[in-house]
Amino acid sequence: MLDWFQLHRFIIDTALITTLITMSIFIAFNAGVMSLGSVGFMAVGGYTTAILTTKHGWPVPFGIVSGIVVGGVLAFLFGLAVLRLSGIYLALGTFALAQATIIFIQAVDFTNGVHGVIRIPRRVTTVASLGGLLVLVVVLQLIRKSHYGRALRTVRLDNVVALGLGINARRYQMFAFVLSGMVASFAGALEAHESTVISPSQYNFTLLTIALTYAMVGGVEHWAGPLVSAGLLITFREWTRSSGTDKQNLAFGILLVVVLLVIPGGLADKRIKQVRTWLWRTLSTPFRRGPEPHAAVPEPDSSLV
Amino acid sequence: MAEFLQQLINGISLGSVYALLALGVTLVWGVLDVLNFAHAQFMTWGTFGTVLFLNRGYSVIVSVLLGMLVAAVLAIVVEEAVVSPLRRRSSDLFAPVVATIGVGFILETALKMRTDGELRPFPRTGFPTGSIAIGNVNVPKLQLVVLITTIVVMVLLGLWLGRTRNGRELRAVAYSREISELLGVNARVSFMTAFAVSGALAALAGTFVSVQTSLISYSSGGPLLLVIFAAIVIGGMGSVPGAVLGGLVLGVSQVMTSAYVSSELADAASFILMLLVLLIRPTGLIPQKAASRA
Numbered sequence: 173m174l175d176w177f178q179l180h181r182f183i184i185d186t187a188l189i190t191t192l193i194t195m196s197i198f199i200a201f202n203a204g205v206m207s208l209g210s211v212g213f214m215a216v217g218g219y220t221t222a223i224l225t226t227k228h229g230w231p232v233p234f235g236i237v238s239g240i241v242v243g244g245v246l247a248f249l250f251g252l253a254v255l256r257l258s259g260i261y262l263a264l265g266t267f268a269l270a271q272a273t274i275i276f277i278q279a280v281d282f283t284n285g286v287h288g289v290i291r292i293p294r295r296v297t298t299v300a301s302l303g304g305l306l307v308l309v310v311v312l313q314l315i316r317k318s319h320y321g322r323a324l325r326t327v328r329l330d331n332v333v334a335l336g337l338g339i340n341a342r343r344y345q346m347f348a349f350v351l352s353g354m355v356a357s358f359a360g361a362l363e364a365h366e367s368t369v370i371s372p373s374q375y376n377f378t379l380l381t382i383a384l385t386y387a388m389v390g391g392v393e394h395w396a397g398p399l400v401s402a403g404l405l406i407t408f409r410e411w412t413r414s415s416g417t418d419k420q421n422l423a424f425g426i427l428l429v430v431v432l433l434v435i436p437g438g439l440a441d442k443r444i445k446q447v448r449t450w451l452w453r454t455l456s457t458p459f460r461r462g463p464e465p466h467a468a469v470p471e472p473d474s475s476l477v
Numbered sequence: 478m479a480e481f482l483q484q485l486i487n488g489i490s491l492g493s494v495y496a497l498l499a500l501g502v503t504l505v506w507g508v509l510d511v512l513n514f515a516h517a518q519f520m521t522w523g524t525f526g527t528v529l530f531l532n533r534g535y536s537v538i539v540s541v542l543l544g545m546l547v548a549a550v551l552a553i554v555v556e557e558a559v560v561s562p563l564r565r566r567s568s569d570l571f572a573p574v575v576a577t578i579g580v581g582f583i584l585e586t587a588l589k590m591r592t593d594g595e596l597r598p599f600p601r602t603g604f605p606t607g608s609i610a611i612g613n614v615n616v617p618k619l620q621l622v623v624l625i626t627t628i629v630v631m632v633l634l635g636l637w638l639g640r641t642r643n644g645r646e647l648r649a650v651a652y653s654r655e656i657s658e659l660l661g662v663n664a665r666v667s668f669m670t671a672f673a674v675s676g677a678l679a680a681l682a683g684t685f686v687s688v689q690t691s692l693i694s695y696s697s698g699g700p701l702l703l704v705i706f707a708a709i710v711i712g713g714m715g716s717v718p719g720a721v722l723g724g725l726v727l728g729v730s731q732v733m734t735s736a737y738v739s740s741e742l743a744d745a746a747s748f749i750l751m752l753l754v755l756l757i758r759p760t761g762l763i764p765q766k767a768a769s770r771a
Contacts, residue, residue, distance in 0.1 A: 206571055253752070257759055259570070260512055264710055265755045268748045271703065275745040377699060381578050388575040418590045425583035429559055432576045436567030 181298065183410055185366050188301040190383065191402040192359035195308060196352045197387040198398040203348030204328035206263040208380060209250065210356040212270025215277060215375040217243045217357025218364035222289040223282065225365075232295040236361040243357025244350050246273075251349040255342055258331065278372040288371025289364075296365040304358060312395040324348060328392065385428050391440025401439055479613045484736045485729065490620045492728020493627035497682035498701060499708040499720035500634065501675030507651040507715035508671040510570065511560055514577040516679055516705065517698025518584035523548030523680020524687050524697075525588065528599060537603040541684055545677035552676030553669050555580055561668055588695040596694045599687040623685045630681065631721060634674075638717060647671060651715065704731075704744075707751040713761025722762055726750070 177184070193210055200207035220242045221235035230238070254265035277283045315321045326334040327341045334341045364370045386405055390398030408427065412420045435441035498520065505513045527544030535543070559580055563573045605618040638644040643666075649657035650667040658664050686701070687693040704727060712723025727747050735743040754761060 253756055257755060260574070260714075261710075261755060261759055264706060265752065267703075268707070268752045268755070272745055272748040272752070275742070275748070279739070279741045279745070377703075381582060384575060384578065388572070418586055418594075421586040422583060422590070425579050425586060428579035429576055429583065432572055432579065433559065433563060433566070436563055436569055436572040 182366075185296070185298055185301060185362075187402075187406045187410075188298070188305060189359050189363045189366065190386070190406060191399065192301070192305060192308070192355055192362070193379075193383040194386040194390065194398045194402045195305075195312075195395070196355035196359065197383055198390060198392070198395065199312070199355060200348050200352035201387060201392050202328060202395075203324045203345045204258075204331065205255070205266075205345050205349055205352075206260070207266045207349065207352055208263050208384075209266035209270035210352065210383060211375045211380045212273040213243045213247060213353040213356035214360030214363070214379075215274050215372065216246055217360030218370050218375075219277060219283055219289070219360075220357070221361040222292045222364045222370055225293055226289060226291060232293055232365060236358070236365070239357050239361035240354050243360070244354040247350045247353025248346070250353075251346045255345050255349060274372050274375050283372075286372060288369060288374075290369050292364050292368045292370065294365060294368045296362050301362050304362070308355060309395060309399070316395065320344075320347075382424075385424075389428070389431055389438045391438030393440035397439040482612075482614045484732050486614065486616055486620065488729030488732035489725060490624055490728070491732055492725035493624055494682050494685050494724075495701075495704060495708050495728050496721040496724030497627055497630065497678050497685075498705045499712065499724045500631075500717065501678040502705055503709045503712070503715055503717060503720040504647075504671045505675050506709065507717075508647060508667055509560065509564065509573075511564070511573045511577065512706070513560075513675070514574065514702065515555060515581035515584060516675065517702040518581045518588070519548045519552050519676040520679040520683035520686075520701070521588060521693070521695060521698040522551050522584060523676065524599075524683035524693055525592075526680065527684050528597065528687075528693060531600045531603070541681065544684060545680040548676035548680035548683075549673040550676075551584075552672040552679075556668055556672035560672075561665070585695055585699075592695055594695065596692050599691050599693045601688060601691055604688050619688065623689075626681070626685075630678070634717070643670065700744075704747055707747040709761075710751045711754045711761060713763045716761060716763045719761050719763035726762075 193214060196210045196213070197207060200210075217236075217239035220239040221232070224230040224238055225232055225235040250266070250269045254262055254269065257265050278286055283289070315324070323334070323339045324344050324347075326337065326339060327344050331341050334344075360375075386402040387398050389405065390401035405424075405427075409420060409424060412423055415423075431438070435443050437444075498516065501519070502513055502516050505511060505516075523544045525544075526547030527540050530540035530543045531537070555577075559576050560573055563576050567573075605622050608615045608617040609621065610616075636644075638648060646657065646662045647667045647670060649660070649662055650664045654664050657667075683698070687697065708723035708727050709720055710723070711726055712719025712721070727750065730746050730750060731743045734740075734746040738746075
């Protein structure tokens with residue numbers, strides 16, 4: 173077990189970081205904000221901790237926390253600008269800001285421009301990333317069960333209804349956007365300390381595509397969706413790794429398109445719910461006592477679990 | 478002054494290529510409400526088609542037309558196999574967008590495997606060379622040809638959309654699918670036409686880009702995609718004249734930024750312009766639909 177873990181340590185760490193980015197997209201998505209800016213926040217988080225730890229000698233944990241704080245503040249500022257938009261315009265707005273951020277990192281001197289930062293201390297353990305993810309999941313579950321979570325869902329499902337109910341839609345979207353930015357920065361910071369080398373070109377469109385895929389397959393209903401989809405899809409990627417990157421990408425792309433065609437809403441799609449209800453009913457029938465009660469089949473809960 | 482004019486001509490020439498690409502995306506967006514991320518791949522596939530026929534010894538015009546045909550067929554396949562079925566199955570607006578991201582990923586990888594991931598030379602024989610002096614500005618003949626072809630294509634597109642039955646039906650579907658279907662328009666034909674035209678324009682633009690750089694690779698489309706999105710946001714999403722205007726604005730501003738400010742910031746200029754338009758005038762310069770700005 174320990175040998176296996178040592179052998180796959182890098183893969184597991186990378187998988188955890190990718191899962192965190194997926195969660196960051198999900199958090200924004202859950203409030204009706206399609207954010208294409210997560211990769212930009214990731215760059216901000218990574219660069220903040222990289223510069224603080226290599227040039228100013230800060231300890232790694234402080235570097236990571238500063239990365240999260242800077243990412244959050246930047247998300248707030250960006251949110252002030254783009255959250256006035258909605259739908260695909262909002263998506264393109266976040267995208268433009270994130271790209272401009274990465275170009276800025278590339279153009280200025282204190283980030284070493286296109287060369288990136290090297291010799292970042294490698295101190296991040298699997299436990300730290302796993303712990304971060306667990307804390308995030310607990311927070312998301314608490315939010316989900318609170319009036320905050322219900323308000324966020326209302327904002328996503330119908331902005332006008334939300335406003336009519338007295339929910340300050342933009343405030344909730346801002347909350348989700350800032351949280352999303354912080355999670356993405358956290359992932360970026362972890363990634364910097366994992367790979368020890370970062371450069372602006374790594375925060376590219378491919379990374380965004382992959383994270384977006386995980387998030388879309390996971391669906392927008394429940395935090396477990398992106399978690400499950402990231403787990404499954406990363407396993408699939410690793411499983412097909414031996415056949416070469418190209419075939420792997422091809423299989424990945426085909427898988428994405430087929431999944432979307434079959435269940436457009438991802439794991440939260442209503443077709444999945446129907447199958448799950450049917451399965452549950454069929455499997456539990458032999459164990460039921462007495463005659464089949466008519467109204468006993470509950471309406472499927474809107475949650476995944 | 479002469480240098481400024483020269484840069485202006487470079488900018489307009491680059492902008493006209495952007496405009497061709499943006500026109501394709503804006504047509505598809507207008508008709509189907511899908512932002513097509515696979516557009517860059519229509520472009521590279523079409524351009525590789527052109528190269529294939531050029532290498533077989535066909536003349537330049539025939540090769541370019543055949544390349545446009547390749548991309549048009551590819552676009553129709555993507556529309557029929559992925560985008561339209563998904564639109565029927567789901568009311569979610571983002572699922573088709575992500576599906577086009579997946580399609581783009583597939584097309585790019587397939588092309589990468591086919592070309593072994595190499596940069597290929599683009600055969601320039603048969604394309605015009607040299608330059609013409611207009612006043613004290615030297616204009617390469619190639620640039621002139623690109624410019625004239627683009628203008629002709631745009632005029633044809635305008636005539637098609639405004640004067641022919643097929644084009645008017647397309648605009649009706651873009652306005653409202655339900656109403657136009659009630660009036661007897663076959664919306665499915667319009668979807669296919671929009672995608673086919675979009676693919677053909679992309680192939681034409683791709684050929685123009687590649688002949689100017691003399692190089693082509695499986696990944697040459699990717700960076701352009703972001704510029705195209707910026708162009709249609711600036712011009713107004715779904716608006717045909719807007720796409721042309723947006724493309725030209727971006728082309729000129731990129732060339733001017735790299736000539737007079739810094740070449741590294743050329744791309745940043747397009748994103749900043751796009752952001753300004755989104756914040757100040759989300760409908761774009763030539764609005765088509767009401768932008769959703771809650």
